[in-house]
Amino acid sequence: MKRILVIFSHPALQSSRANRQLLQAIDGLEGVTLHDLYQQYPDMYIDVKREQALLAAHDLIVFQHPFYWYSCPAIMKEWMDLVLEYGYAYGPESQALAGKQWLSAITTGGAPESYCSAGYNQRPLLDFLLPFRQTAQLCGMDWLPPFVLHSFHKLQDPQALHRCGQDYRQLIEALRDERLTPTQLGASPYLRDLLEVLS
Secondary structure, eight states: OOOEEEEEOOTTGGGOHHHHHHHHHHTTOTTEEEEEHHHHOTTOOOOHHHHHHHHHTOSEEEEEEEOBTTBOOHHHHHHHHHHSOBTTTBSTTOOTTTTOEEEEEEEESSOGGGSSTTSTTSSOHHHHTHHHHHHHHHTTOEEOOOEEEEOGGGOOOHHHHHHHHHHHHHHHHHHHTTOSOHHHHHHOSSGGGGHHHHO
């Protein structure tokens, strides 16, 4: 069973229906550690050694956050700048994260069709995730297809939002229990595409 660390950041969680639903869906899962950066570091002073110890204790690292300005909230970028330092995460003979898995789990207000050459954002969503993918590669980590929740502000039906949370839980459990093969993961651009495999 893989040990999963969910590194979460949202500067206004109290107003986020989507991320709160996703967190609630996986809260208490065996083998899953929830780590809220804004809650842990309200002053933005990140304990690098503590964070590196957390990474060492887990096999799969989930970076869960809203997709702000085609990136992540400020504290998560600060976390990456400080924690994934040269001599630890990358550089000659730096193998601390090698073989661990990276999963980006994001929420975005944009509809799927807005992420294409003819859409509002003019590029596929995966193009905007390239800096994260390259960071994972530089650290020797295995990039997993991202979990993406589109158009979350349009999910007015509580049951629809609940189903999204259950999808997230099902996929996190499947990754934890290694029920998705490397071939399946490599062939799918988005993690939610694999729900059919699990049903």
